[in-house]
Amino acid sequence: MSHSGMIIPERSRDIGDFLVGRLLPFRKKRMIGPFIFIDHMGPVILGPGRYLDVGQHPHIGLATLTYLLEGTIEHRDGLGTCQRIMPGSVNLMVAGRGITHTERTPEPMRNGSVFTLHGYQIWIALPKLQETMEPAFFHAEAADLPRWKTQDASYNLICGKAFGKESPVPHYSELFLMKVKTGGKVDLNLAEGVQGEIGIIVVSGTVRACGNEIPVGSILYSKHGETCTISCDAKTHLMVFGGEPLPEERFIHWNFVSSERAKIEAARQAWNRKTFVMMDGEKSYIPLPESKSPLKN
Incomplete structure (x- = not known):
């Protein structure tokens, strides 16, 4: 299989109480368009003794x-935002020059009931000119997002532009993120409706491309300008994302992303010294992982 038909497998990562599936970055493909990090959360059963x-x-x-896709998370951040996210809605937090936040199971749900949490945590690298912009937060309800149906496949545009539609969720470079579900068996040419690189996450169902069946949970990557026709069985669920690559390399260290290593080092020092702008009234603090400085890699 060529580089343009690369399959990126999901790898388990421990993030404290949870095992998540790390999709990006991958050693052979660090970014797809401006997307630099994707974690697949769950599906995991939460309840007494185990919450987010x-x-x-x-x-x-x-x-x-x-x-x-399932469950509820309460997001709070340094702007004073308190927003619950439900299946199908979108939380976008623009970190820019720096922001802190928490993600928790809402208090009213810690009542002895048991529920499933399942979804995606996605980081989009900002263009160089927006890397140090003022932090911002945006929420869109599921009903606000464009939906359409063609060829026995239903599309839901989460962020960016695709197939002549545009999501109300802000985006700062050429990108797209959409959910695609098939009714019956269908061949899809996704490159017809988007610009740039394409990543296809197989959430469930069966997908074939370039003579290969793509394992559930993994990403099929198609490089810029290549036609990307995939064969999907009935009831297949995809997350499709990508866009134009950013012109400069991006460095990633822990929760920090920048085109300049010095900015990452400054953020590390500020977090260690607790001079980073913190949330009002929030006592929790996740320390910097013990690791070498990104300036000494």
Whole structure:
């Protein structure tokens, strides 16, 4: 299989109480368009003794996008935002020059009931000119997002532009993120409706491309300008994302992304010294992982 038909497998990563499936970055393909990090959360059963509790942590140089298939997460951040995200809605937090946030199971759901959490945590690298912009937060309800149907496949545009549609969720470079579900068996040429590189996550169902069946949970990558026709069985569910690559290399270290290593080092130092702008009234603090400085790689 050529580089343009690369399959990126999901790899398990431990993030405290949870095992997640890490999709990006991958050693042979660090980014797809401006997308630099994708974690697949769950599906995991939550309930008494096991809830999502991600304490206060920082970001720079990126936008975080949370999209759930099942469950609920409460997002709080340094702008004073308190927003629950439900399946189909979108939380986009633009870190810019720096912001901190928490992600938790809402208090009213910690009542002894059991529920499933399943979704995607996505980081989009900001263009160089927007890397140090003022932090911002945006929420869109599921009903606000463009939906359409063609060829026995239904499309839901989460962010960016595709097939002549545009999502109300802000985007800062040429990109797209959409959910595609098939009714019956269908061949899809996704390159007809988008610009740039394409990543296809097989959430469920069966997908074939270039003579290969793509394992559920993995990404099929198609490089810029290549036709990307895939054969999907009935009831197949995809997340499709990508766009134009950013012109400069991006460095990633822990929760920090930048085109300049010095900005990452400055953010590391600020977080260690607790001079990073913190959330009001939030006592939790996730320390910097013990690792070498990105300046000494």
